[in-house]
Amino acid sequence: MWRFAWQNLITRPTRTMLATLGLTIPILAILGLFSLTNGIRALMGNTLARMNGLMIMRENSPAPVFSDLPASMVEDLRKIKGSRIVAPEVWKISPPLEGKNLLAKAAGRLFTRKGPERFSGLAETIMLEGQSLPEHLNLKSGVYEQGLLPPERGGGRFLRMEDIGQPNVLISSKIARDYPGADGKPKKVGDTLLVGGKPFHIIGIYETGSFLIDGTIVMEITAARKLLGIDPETVSTFYIEPDSSTEIGLLAERIRVAVDGVQAQSMSQFNVQVGNIMGRLDLFLLLTVGLALLVGGVGIANTMLMSAMERIVEFGVMRANGWTRRDVLGLVTAESALLGLLSGVFASVLAFGSITALNVMLARVQLKLGLTPLLIATCISVAVAIAVIAGLYPAWRASRMTPMDAIRNEAS
Amino acid sequence: MIAVSNLRKTFLSGDEQVQALRGVDLEIEKGECTFIVGPSGSGKSTLLYLMAALDRPTSGSISIDGCELTEMKEVEQDAFRRAKIGFVFQQFNLIPNLDAVGNVLLPFIPTGIDEVLVARAKFLLQQVGLGHRMGHRPSRLSGGQQQRVAIARALVKEPVVLLADEPTGNLDRNGGDEIFEILREQQRSRGLTLVVVTHDRRFIQDRDHVIEIQDGKIATSEDGLFDREPIVYNPA
Ligand SMILES: Nc1ncnc2c1ncn2[C@@H]1O[C@H](COP(=O)(O)OP(=O)(O)OP(=O)(O)O)[C@@H](O)[C@H]1O
Numbered sequence: 001m002w003r004f005a006w007q008n009l010i011t012r013p014t015r016t017m018l019a020t021l022g023l024t025i026p027i028l029a030i031l032g033l034f035s036l037t038n039g040i041r042a043l044m045g046n047t048l049a050r051m052n053g054l055m056i057m058r059e060n061s062p063a064p065v066f067s068d069l070p071a072s073m074v075e076d077l078r079k080i081k082g083s084r085i086v087a088p089e090v091w092k093i094s095p096p097l098e099g100k101n102l103l104a105k106a107a108g109r110l111f112t113r114k115g116p117e118r119f120s121g122l123a124e125t126i127m128l129e130g131q132s133l134p135e136h137l138n139l140k141s142g143v144y145e146q147g148l149l150p151p152e153r154g155g156g157r158f159l160r161m162e163d164i165g166q167p168n169v170l171i172s173s174k175i176a177r178d179y180p181g182a183d184g185k186p187k188k189v190g191d192t193l194l195v196g197g198k199p200f201h202i203i204g205i206y207e208t209g210s211f212l213i214d215g216t217i218v219m220e221i222t223a224a225r226k227l228l229g230i231d232p233e234t235v236s237t238f239y240i241e242p243d244s245s246t247e248i249g250l251l252a253e254r255i256r257v258a259v260d261g262v263q264a265q266s267m268s269q270f271n272v273q274v275g276n277i278m279g280r281l282d283l284f285l286l287l288t289v290g291l292a293l294l295v296g297g298v299g300i301a302n303t304m305l306m307s308a309m310e311r312i313v314e315f316g317v318m319r320a321n322g323w324t325r326r327d328v329l330g331l332v333t334a335e336s337a338l339l340g341l342l343s344g345v346f347a348s349v350l351a352f353g354s355i356t357a358l359n360v361m362l363a364r365v366q367l368k369l370g371l372t373p374l375l376i377a378t379c380i381s382v383a384v385a386i387a388v389i390a391g392l393y394p395a396w397r398a399s400r401m402t403p404m405d406a407i408r409n410e411a412s
Numbered sequence: 413m414i415a416v417s418n419l420r421k422t423f424l425s426g427d428e429q430v431q432a433l434r435g436v437d438l439e440i441e442k443g444e445c446t447f448i449v450g451p452s453g454s455g456k457s458t459l460l461y462l463m464a465a466l467d468r469p470t471s472g473s474i475s476i477d478g479c480e481l482t483e484m485k486e487v488e489q490d491a492f493r494r495a496k497i498g499f500v501f502q503q504f505n506l507i508p509n510l511d512a513v514g515n516v517l518l519p520f521i522p523t524g525i526d527e528v529l530v531a532r533a534k535f536l537l538q539q540v541g542l543g544h545r546m547g548h549r550p551s552r553l554s555g556g557q558q559q560r561v562a563i564a565r566a567l568v569k570e571p572v573v574l575l576a577d578e579p580t581g582n583l584d585r586n587g588g589d590e591i592f593e594i595l596r597e598q599q600r601s602r603g604l605t606l607v608v609v610t611h612d613r614r615f616i617q618d619r620d621h622v623i624e625i626q627d628g629k630i631a632t633s634e635d636g637l638f639d640r641e642p643i644v645y646n647p648a
Pocket residue numbers: 423424425430431432450451452453454455456457458459
């Protein structure tokens with residue numbers, strides 16, 4: 001039966017290909033989009049799981065760079081039971097590096113670079129973080145310090161108390177690559193980086209493996225204030241670590257009660273939020289793609305209906321030879337199922353190929369598209385299911401007539 | 413063997429009722445060779461299709477080999493067709509996507525095909541003189557060859573009844589002669605009950621039974637049709 005169904009499909013290769021393609025494209029879209037959200041989710045998880053602390057921002061500010069808080073708030077926060085360290089930070093989008101405006105640079109790359117490099121400029125927003133050293137040096141979850149490259153790869157050192165007021169910075173290995181020295185080689189420890197036109201001394205190079213953090217230039221807070229023109233009474237955020245006996249959610253709750261006008265976000269909460277956004281994104285994608293699937297399904301239904309109507313006499317002849325109504329139904333359904341399977345497998349092969357290629361390109365931003373076997377299996381099943389559903393009506397039409405009516409269909 | 417009584421079939425063609433059969437009674441003995449003749453539109457094909465359970469009559473009964481067709485459920489009719497009835501069409505009606513062997517094996521595609529069946533199909537194709545064309549698709553066979561494949565397909569089920577609706581209607585004189593040779597040969601060797609609808613009386617032999625249909629009824633000798641000169645079929 002399956003072989004016969006398959007033969008029926010391949011005798012009309014063009015039609016089969018077109019119907020298959022109609023379903024392949026939406027399935028491919030699903031695979032692509034879901035592996036993208038998978039990848040982003042994994043990335044978020046990696047980044048934020050490292051930080052066991054609370055980020056205190058001004059209420060309603062979407063990101064640290066948009067937050068401002070009075071520096072004096074540190075006293076209120078320290079008084080809250082369970083907070084071990086309250087570390088003031090300033091955050092801003094970095095002024096031009098090496099004399100290049102970042103946006104202009106991103107645009108420039110689009111035209112001057114080839115391949116994946118062209119677009120990397122668009123994905124990077126470099127941020128500048130100023131850390132208050134007495135507190136930050138005592139954090140347990142110092143992501144930059146832990147991310148320093150090993151000495152043999154030129155990692156250098158983290159900030160020290162004597163860096164207060166000094167134009168010393170840590171940069172990520174990615175920034176080092178993106179802003180090479182005069183010799184075209186990546187910047188190393190000991191080199192100078194022009195930030196907002198002023199020379200800064202590179203003392204350390206880190207790599208956390210997460211593109212959210214790896215776009216940050218880290219320096220001491222008074223140096224950052226001087227560079228960015230932020231007065232000493234203002235900070236952007238406070239990073240708070242709980243003491244060992246306090247649960248982080250509880251600490252966040254206490255802060256919300258005790259201090260007005262702030263939001264306290266645990267990093268894991270942040271993660272949940274990201275998850276929510278991604279969930280909503282998934283839903284949106286699902287709707288869009290659902291529409292495309294519907295169109296693909298209609299294409300298959302149309303193909304199957306055409307081919308079923310053409311073969312009414314054949315079906316009658318099969319009935320005359322002892323085929324049951326159900327056998328005819330089964331044949332047409334098998335043909336639709338094969339069309340669906342073909343679409344699903346075709347889409348999976350295409351997706352696998354292009355995602356593997358994309359991942360090589362995206363390695364720079366540590367984004368790895370996640371094409372899981374489960375996702376592939378689901379998509380193939382969805383393709384088969386849609387094709388079978390689309391083929392039901394044509395199959396029913398094909399099996400509905402009495403054999404005599406079917407056989408005389410064309411003859412009359 | 414075949415007993416038809418008071419068989420009526422009315423078609424609805426738009427608002428109009430077409431009475432294709434209006435009370436047919438007949439009996440055909442096992443192993444006989446019977447011809448159904450009559451003018452175009454008289455209801456010959458309809459009668460034959462009803463005998464193959466390809467549709468249900470409006471009223472009346474058909475019994476074949478002791479089984480009452482009109483009392484069977486649809487799936488029982490399907491099984492009955494697979495087990496007992498071979499049918500040969502004027503248009504050959506082979507499946508274009510299957511080669512000769514595949515077409516012969518068509519009845520068994522849903523139930524599964526084993527080597528015994530394949531061997532039987534190949535043997536039948538040899539018997540009808542197509543041993544050298546087994547792998548050919550219908551489009552690469554002549555009309556006569558296609559009809560021989562169709563006969564093999566009707567016989568592969570080892571039926572008790574073989575029904576043929578103008579099997580030579582689409583063939584030239586030589587082709588028609590060959591087909592009738594095969595039909596008669598198979599009928600004799602297998603003891604089949606053969607019922608053939610034809611326009612061409614030259615195939616009718618003395619021992620054969622002839623049923624003449626006119627306007628949906630069996631014509632009696634008073635209608636004078638039995639004595640008429642044989643019509644010599646001569647395709648354009
Ligand atoms: N599905 C149908 N709907 C309406 N009328 C039909 C249908 N099938 C057959 N008829 C009518 O029934 C009558 C008998 O048709 P049938 O095909 O049995 O005749 P026939 O004797 O086989 O003719 P021919 O020698 O031309 O094949 C004809 O008048 C035909 O128009």
